[in-house]
Amino acid sequence: xxxxxxxxxxxxxxxRTGEEEVKALDGIDLEIRRGEFVVVVGPSGSGKTTxxxxxxxxxxxxxGEVWFMGRRIDTLPEGELSDLRLQSMxxxxxxxxxxxxLTAEENAEFVLFLRxxxxxxxxxxxxxxxxxxxxxxxxxxxxxxxxxxxxxxxAIARAVVGNPAVVLADEPTANLDSENTVAVVDxxxxxxxxxxxxxxxxxxxxxxxxxxxxxxKMRDGRIVGRG
Amino acid sequence: xxxxxxxxxxxxxxxxxxxxxxxLIGGTVYVGVVFHNLALGNYRSMIRQATRMGSGDVAIYxxxxxxxxxxxxxxxxxxxxxxxxxxxxxAFYERLYLPAFAYVGLMGFPVNLVALDMRKExxxxxxxxxxxxxxxxxxxxxxxxxxxxxxxxxDRITLTVRDAKGELKALPFTVDGILDVPxxxxxxxxxxxxxxxxxxxxxYGDGAHEVAxxxxxxxxxxxARKINRRLPPNLKAYTWKEAMKxxxxxxxxxxxxxxxxxxxxxxxxxxxxxxxxxxxVMDRTREFGVMRTMGMKPRHISLMVALEGLLLGTFxxxxxxxxxxxxxxxxxxxxxxxxxxxxxxxxxxxTYGGVVLxxxxxxxxxxxxxxxxxxxxxxxxxxxxxxxxxxVSGIPVxxxxxx
Numbered sequence: 013x014x015x016x017x018x019x020x021x022x023x024x025x026x027x028r029t030g031e032e033e034v035k036a037l038d039g040i041d042l043e044i045r046r047g048e049f050v051v052v053v054g055p056s057g058s059g060k061t062t063x064x065x066x067x068x069x070x071x072x073x074x075x076g077e078v079w080f081m082g083r084r085i086d087t088l089p090e091g092e093l094s095d096l097r098l099q100s101m102x103x104x105x106x107x108x109x110x111x112x113x114l115t116a117e118e119n120a121e122f123v124l125f126l127r128x129x130x131x132x133x134x135x136x137x138x139x140x141x142x143x144x145x146x147x148x149x150x151x152x153x154x155x156x157x158x159x160x161x162x163x164x165x166x167a168i169a170r171a172v173v174g175n176p177a178v179v180l181a182d183e184p185t186a187n188l189d190s191e192n193t194v195a196v197v198d199x200x201x202x203x204x205x206x207x208x209x210x211x212x213x214x215x216x217x218x219x220x221x222x223x224x225x226x227x228x229k230m231r232d233g234r235i236v237g238r239g
Numbered sequence: 240x241x242x243x244x245x246x247x248x249x250x251x252x253x254x255x256x257x258x259x260x261x262x263l264i265g266g267t268v269y270v271g272v273v274f275h276n277l278a279l280g281n282y283r284s285m286i287r288q289a290t291r292m293g294s295g296d297v298a299i300y301x302x303x304x305x306x307x308x309x310x311x312x313x314x315x316x317x318x319x320x321x322x323x324x325x326x327x328x329x330a331f332y333e334r335l336y337l338p339a340f341a342y343v344g345l346m347g348f349p350v351n352l353v354a355l356d357m358r359k360e361x362x363x364x365x366x367x368x369x370x371x372x373x374x375x376x377x378x379x380x381x382x383x384x385x386x387x388x389x390x391x392x393x394d395r396i397t398l399t400v401r402d403a404k405g406e407l408k409a410l411p412f413t414v415d416g417i418l419d420v421p422x423x424x425x426x427x428x429x430x431x432x433x434x435x436x437x438x439x440x441x442x443y444g445d446g447a448h449e450v451a452x453x454x455x456x457x458x459x460x461x462x463a464r465k466i467n468r469r470l471p472p473n474l475k476a477y478t479w480k481e482a483m484k485x486x487x488x489x490x491x492x493x494x495x496x497x498x499x500x501x502x503x504x505x506x507x508x509x510x511x512x513x514x515x516x517x518x519x520v521m522d523r524t525r526e527f528g529v530m531r532t533m534g535m536k537p538r539h540i541s542l543m544v545a546l547e548g549l550l551l552g553t554f555x556x557x558x559x560x561x562x563x564x565x566x567x568x569x570x571x572x573x574x575x576x577x578x579x580x581x582x583x584x585x586x587x588x589x590t591y592g593g594v595v596l597x598x599x600x601x602x603x604x605x606x607x608x609x610x611x612x613x614x615x616x617x618x619x620x621x622x623x624x625x626x627x628x629x630x631v632s633g634i635p636v637x638x639x640x641x642x
Binding site: 099126 | 245248249252525526529534537539637640
């Protein structure tokens with residue numbers, strides 16, 4: 013097995029709303045290795061989204077350490093976290109993933125644009141990824157002209173177009189029907205096996221869980237089972 | 240290019256909101272440009288009227304004339320005439336201003352005798368335009384004075400006036416014309432007579448208190464500087480701005496009012512622009528969160544919002560400016576006829592700063608101000624985007640995603 017992509021040590025995160033405190037993560041210890049396809053499962057409010065956000069540098073833990081590819085990231089300044097996300101991570105969310113004023117092709121191209129890739133090269137790579145994922149027909153469409161399933165496929169294309177080390181997907185199939193769920197998860201599995209990109213997904217969808225290579229079960233901010 | 244494309248499309252996400260704000264911004268530019276050029280056109284017309292009636296573009300006076308206004312401060316024009324025959328000078332008019340006492344029978348009033356070449360000045364002088372003096376002792380006076388003296392065209396009046404040596408002399412005139420002018424000092428107290436007749440009768444020789452010079456297009460300041468180097472020490476050439484300070488102040492005050500009003504309007508519209516951009520970024524908070532997960536930095540977000548403000552301002556300004564230029568084209572050629580409004584306010588016409596206003600006002604083409612107003616509005620739109628840009632770029636990614 014290859015080295016760890018993520019190492020979380022004693023990670024805690026508490027959200028405060030008024031006087032109420034919610035322990036979103038309560039002492040998480042977790043290691044995810046390169047090329048893994050990990051599915052984080054658990055009921056709503058179990059801390060799945062917060063876990064993915066902490067791994068992606070979107071939220072800072074109140075306590076504990078988050079290591080990404082041998083580098084501690086929970087103490088990095090915002091600018092460096094942005095660079096890290098740009099160069100090494102891809103994100104897919106439950107919905108409203110795409111920039112509505114850009115076409116599917118432009119959405120994917122935008123990541124490469126931020127990286128400073130020249131226009132010609134950007135177009136070539138986007139076409140390549142769209143073709144590999146079988147979504148060339150969606151290239152010129154705006155998000156409002158696509159179904160939920162199509163939008164998620166484009167979001168995945170955008171997440172992987174820059175060849176990131178890891179893709180963090182927060183309930184990517186929550187708004188999809190069974191057929192689209194299977195298609196989207198199979199697409200991610202294919203990318204995982206073809207390119208070795210690490211995938212960390214959160215879900216409570218059995219269709220996704222049954223396809224997972226590794227499952228991390230969460231409840232009340234704690235990991236209660238690993239498979 | 241990508242930033243511009245994204246910003247432009249974002250600007251038009253809410254077409255109604257952007258359309259209304261564009262209308263406001265464009266409307267402000269339109270009002271600013273049209274009123275600026277109309278006001279300047281009006282001022283130019285006032286200045287043209289005032290310079291023709293008064294000091295010309297440049298006038299030569301005795302250095303003590305303005306402080307004393309004494310009739311004795313006249314000077315000999317002979318040596319100047321050659322000096323003024325230059326390509327820059329279109330015409331020059333010699334004038335004498337003498338305090339006098341006009342009487343008919345037992346009735347008399349103090350007046351100002353303005354002695355000038357009526358035939359020559361009829362081409363330029365707005366009050367004498369079209370007037371043909373019947374004889375060398377012909378005089379024109381204001382309606383108010385004529386009524387007070389109970390004289391009509393053809394009647395004789397006598398003026399008691401000091402001659403060149405300071406002795407009082409009686410000088411008879413024939414009433415040649417009566418002026419209906421809304422300028423009080425002309426209406427009640429001025430008599431225009433022929434300078435040749437006055438000079439000969441009062442021994443002024445080739446003397447004048449004022450030589451008003453009309454230029455062909457040369458800058459009055461440059462010409463005054465040039466001619467001052469060649470004038471004797473007791474004489475000085477003044478530009479119309481120096482000679483007619485009241486008019487300059489009146490115009491400056493009027494224009495300041497317009498600028499203040501425009502500034503107020505611009506500030507209000509800028510607040511509106513900031514508000515539109517605020518609403519726009521608030522609607523898109525989650526989207527900004529998604530963008531940040533893609534690797535966008537807070538400064539990228541700020542740049543994008545600033546670009547949206549700039550594009551909105553530029554687009555609206557371009558529309559407003561285009562319409563303003565079309566309107567200005569019409570107003571500069573056809574003008575606005577204010578005769579009906581003037582006649583409601585005054586029978587004789589309107590004056591401002593001691594100048595009779597022309598009933599048809601035409602705008603001018605003043606590019607510095609026109610482009611300055613437009614650029615200012617674009618920059619204000621950019622400035623208005625600062626606060627929304629700062630606000631949205633400061634929201635933590637996680638918080639933005641939870642919206």
